Amino acid sequence: xACELSAFMEEFASPSKAxxxxxxxxxxxxxxxxxxxxxxxxxxxxxAEEAYVTNTPENLQNSSRFEMAEDRLERLEEALESVEDIYxx
Numbered sequence: 001x002a003c004e005l006s007a008f009m010e011e012f013a014s015p016s017k018a019x020x021x022x023x024x025x026x027x028x029x030x031x032x033x034x035x036x037x038x039x040x041x042x043x044x045x046x047x048a049e050e051a052y053v054t055n056t057p058e059n060l061q062n063s064s065r066f067e068m069a070e071d072r073l074e075r076l077e078e079a080l081e082s083v084e085d086i087y088x089x
Contacts, residue, residue: 032087035086038083039083042080046073046076046080049069049073
């Protein structure tokens, strides 16, 4: 079953723009390796967003930019939980 990609995701799905190492995904082991790479990248992004939120001065914590960062952080946490559920079930 193929999934529909948003315009944002379509940009990254293009083979010409792929920056991740090519991994043959025919075996479960290789799919798990690829997923570990995805998780590693998500964790790095999460840590950067968390640092931004944590280090934002109090007078800027009501800004739309700060609220968007908090939202991204929450969504990254949800994404990481979802990825964990994929291989735990």
